[in-house]
Amino acid sequence: MTNSYTDLIDQTFYFPQDGFDLHKGYLEFNGIPLHYFIKKYGTPLKITYLPKIGSQIKKARNLFNKSIKSLGYTGKYHYCYCTKSSHFSYVLNEVLKSKVQLETSSAFDIDIIWKLYEAKKIDKRITIINNGFKPENYLQKIVQLINKGFKNTIPICDNVDEVDFYAKKIRRKFQLGIRVATEEEPTFSFYTSRLGIPNSKVQAFYKEKIAGNDKLEVKMLHFFVDTGIKDKIYYWGELKKAIKTYCELKKICPSLEAINIGGGLPIRNSLGFEYDYAYMIKQIVLLIQEACDEDNIPHPDIYTEFGSYTVGESGATIFSVLGQKQQNDSELWYMIDNSLMNSLPDSWGISQRFILLPINKWTNEYTRVNIGGLTCDNSDYYNSELHQNQVYLPKFNKKSKEPLYIGFFHTGAYQDALSGFGGIKHCLIPSPKHILIDKGEKGNLVERLSSEEQSAQSMLDILGY
Ligand SMILES: Cc1ncc(COP(=O)(O)O)c(C=O)c1O
Structure with a gap:
């Protein structure tokens, strides 16, 4: 197949490149097998790679x-x-x-x-x-x-x-x-x-x-x-x-x-x-x-x-695509399991772009999509990358056993402070679970849960219920 997502990336960029590689069809970020951590912790998931x-x-x-x-x-x-x-x-x-x-x-x-x-x-x-x-x-x-x-x-x-x-x-x-x-x-x-x-x-x-x-x-x-x-x-x-x-x-x-x-x-x-x-x-x-x-x-x-330079590249934010909606002949929406406005507020507030890549399904054909967040806000979307005014991701079949996972990378600076991590969120969409990944003495990866997904009770407490 010549119009797979892999082909698209190969034709557009040098890949693999520093921090990003594929292993057995799954994306790795700084050598982190993202797929493994998604299976273990679920999505939405924030990752900080401390080294x-x-x-x-x-x-x-x-x-x-x-x-x-x-x-x-x-x-x-x-x-x-x-x-x-x-x-x-x-x-x-x-x-x-x-x-x-x-x-x-x-x-x-x-x-x-x-x-x-x-x-x-x-x-x-x-x-x-x-x-x-x-x-x-x-x-x-x-x-x-x-x-x-x-x-x-x-x-x-x-x-x-x-x-x-x-x-x-x-x-x-x-x-x-x-x-x-x-x-x-x-x-x-x-x-x-x-x-x-x-x-x-x-x-x-x-x-x-x-x-x-x-x-x-x-x-x-x-x-x-x-x-x-x-x-x-x-x-x-x-x-x-x-x-x-x-x-x-x-x-x-x-x-x-x-x-x-x-x-x-x-x-x-x-x-x-x-x-x-x-x-x-x-x-x-x-x-x-x-x-x-x-x-x-x-x-x-x-x-x-x-600031950004110090911590930005340590962060990744990973979502599952929950479903797809073809709203007219040309507009296909991939609905993710959190909100872009809430979890990556700069993408909304100052149209900041991040590196966006699928974690799996790289051999599938690609398609142009809009990514939609879970809030009711019509600004809760992401549909352009820095190098082009569009977003392409792999097609997927809704019957497939594994959902499509997508990652926004280099999200480690400002997003938590601007979104008020752990506070009240638009449409009460909670802050994602967060894990820290470090290198152990032998160069092995060691992970630690930094915070669970925000609970309903934590929001209700702030709201006075
Ligand atoms: C005084 C000052 N120093 C440093 C920074 C950090 O900037 P950056 O994250 O772009 O490195 C800022 C950001 O607003 C700032 O106002």
């Missing part, structure tokens, strides 16, 4: 350090994990094995820091970068952290008034960062990001509120292009502007010694994904180096806060 987290950190670190060495750059590289991309303890435990620093976004994040400290997963020397526009409870928790000895905590001023609180409440000399607001992409609905202090006001802010106060030491200039690190004129333009701001500030602020480029390192969201990580990272280091050399300024330490 991927460490390997991602190692890859980025190596690329930065290699670039630093080859260019003769004199600053150091620091990998921070941005907790908001997945706050779960199993993720934090894993990233901390790689000795990363941490970035927080809200008051409750600081409670996580204390929990990690009590569990001896971190000590008070860790660097903690505090981002976001901060309400008083967040400010207070940052102050408490610094007053209690986390001396490498670096609150990043998102606006010019934030510093007053620290200056008043912190009882020791402390470090500070300044977030510089980026200009948004031309297609966006506003010009300047609401996050950070406009470029034109950074110098005045420093001179008026910080310079001359011996307690405050500005250590870091922070910026973040929300649309990600892309080989586009827009990204390079914003990076160059931020480096220029760094150089100008450094001339009047001797304590400044680090530039933080935020998150945004992409992950694979299609089997056709192409991204030259080595080139992009080298280019970033080079641009900082060239600008500093031109201004006779020491090369700053470089900090990143990669």
Whole structure:
């Protein structure tokens, strides 16, 4: 048969590829026999492959350090994990094995820091970068952290008034960062990001509120292009502007010694994904180096806060196709056993695409489908992939003994937080069962049930029944 699903993949992509392979007709993800775990735990099923987290950190670190060495750059590289991309303890435990620093976004994040400290997963020397526009409870928790000895905590001023609180409440000399607001992409609905202090006001802010106060030491200039690190004129333009701001500030602020480029390192969201990580990272280091050399300024330490990049590729979300509905001549629906809006909210909210593959039936013919979720919402669907505006999956016979299983891959970042994992869900469709898979000492796979499928009672409790 020449129009099987296998043929389609062979004709469209290089396959197998890193993390994806077939074994006896079934898809494997990072060597995980998905079929086995589906049989054991059922669907819908969320899987986190923990070793991927460490390997991602190692890859980025190596690329930065290699670039630093080859260019003769004199600053150091620091990998921070941005907790908001997945706050779960199993993720934090894993990233901390790689000795990363941490970035927080809200008051409750600081409670996580204390929990990690009590569990001896971190000590008070860790660097903690505090981002976001901060309400008083967040400010207070940052102050408490610094007053209690986390001396490498670096609150990043998102606006010019934030510093007053620290200056008043912190009882020791402390470090500070300044977030510089980026200009948004031309297609966006506003010009300047609401996050950070406009470029034109950074110098005045420093001179008026910080310079001359011996307690405050500005250590870091922070910026973040929300649309990600892309080989586009827009990204390079914003990076160059931020480096220029760094150089100008450094001339009047001797304590400044680090530039933080935020998150945004992409992950694979299609089997056709192409991204030259080595080139992009080298280019970033080079641009900082060239600008500093031109201004006779020491090369700053470089900090990143990669969220999606750290955890995204560790996750997979697997569904069974419960049935098919031919709604007209051309529209065939595959109805899955959970909701896309609820379990992969970015697919609905920002039209994020994930790698989508069937787990079985690769030798069947393929067909164009719309995937439908279980809620009543007409937005609860998925029908286009990144490389084409359509979704193709194997045909299946409803009498066949084994249902069609499909997997969305690289779903490990943000989806749980945005969907409120374990909370109230649209149409009360529960959060799926979740398993963690790790490598044992002999390289064997070891799995652990992280959470059962959400129960009716847990929702009814929240709802007050
Ligand atoms: C300040 C800051 N740093 C890091 C990140 C992480 O971004 P990403 O997940 O794209 O790496 C974000 C995401 O919103 C952010 O706002």
